[in-house]
Amino acid sequence: MVCDGLVDRCPLRAGVCAATAHAVTVRPVPRILQFDNPADSILLRARAAQVADPAAAATIGARLLGACGPLAAVGLAACQVGEPWAVFAYCVPQFEGFLVNPVRVERARFRNLSEGCLSLEGVAVAARRPTLIAVEACLVENGHLVHVTAVASGFLAQVFDHEIDHLEGISMRERISGEQDVTASRPSASMLHIVRRN
Numbered sequence: 001m002v003c004d005g006l007v008d009r010c011p012l013r014a015g016v017c018a019a020t021a022h023a024v025t026v027r028p029v030p031r032i033l034q035f036d037n038p039a040d041s042i043l044l045r046a047r048a049a050q051v052a053d054p055a056a057a058a059t060i061g062a063r064l065l066g067a068c069g070p071l072a073a074v075g076l077a078a079c080q081v082g083e084p085w086a087v088f089a090y091c092v093p094q095f096e097g098f099l100v101n102p103v104r105v106e107r108a109r110f111r112n113l114s115e116g117c118l119s120l121e122g123v124a125v126a127a128r129r130p131t132l133i134a135v136e137a138c139l140v141e142n143g144h145l146v147h148v149t150a151v152a153s154g155f156l157a158q159v160f161d162h163e164i165d166h167l168e169g170i171s172m173r174e175r176i177s178g179e180q181d182v183t184a185s186r187p188s189a190s191m192l193h194i195v196r197r198n
């Protein structure tokens with residue numbers, strides 16, 4: 001996901017992590033599949049497959065997270081780089097990581113928010129999004145998949161909702177607010193709480 005007017009807030013954009021000032025490994029930037037390309041849309045419209053192998057999940061997650069900086073992305077789903085797996089990365093100020101096999105269990109505090117998408121180049125919309133979301137997912141820790149509940153609010157909730165839509169084959173065009181004369185709100189600051197479930 002790219003957020004209109006906010007893409008330059010990604011702390012990895014310049015290839016240097018703003019939080020640590022450490023150089024970020026430069027990797028080839030993957031081609032991003034496009035909804036308007038008929039061949040690409042087949043994968044983008046498919047429901048992502050669950051990942052059971054922690055090593056595979058870690059590899060995909062690292063690849064997605066590594067691509068966020070060069071792409072100036074605040075979120076990136078595996079299907080956008082041609083991978084069929086249920087993994088997405090997020091990279092917003094103060095928070096970055098990836099979630100494996102995410103499932104939304106609660107969405108609240110909906111607002112109309114400005115939004116863009118790497119798979120819909122040049123398109124900006126006002127999307128109806130939650131600013132509070134709870135997601136059950138897995139993290140990769142010490143070579144194992146750990147079940148967690150992640151609760152995000154503000155801008156990060158918008159990013160989570162957008163990226164999980166990707167994993168379910170849903171485009172942001174399907175989230176465009178139906179209200180007339182709506183002025184999209186700016187997203188608010190992000191919060192994230194992650195709790196283990198086992």
Ligand SMILES: [Zn+2]
Nearest residue numbers: 001117118119
């Ligand atoms: Zn997107």
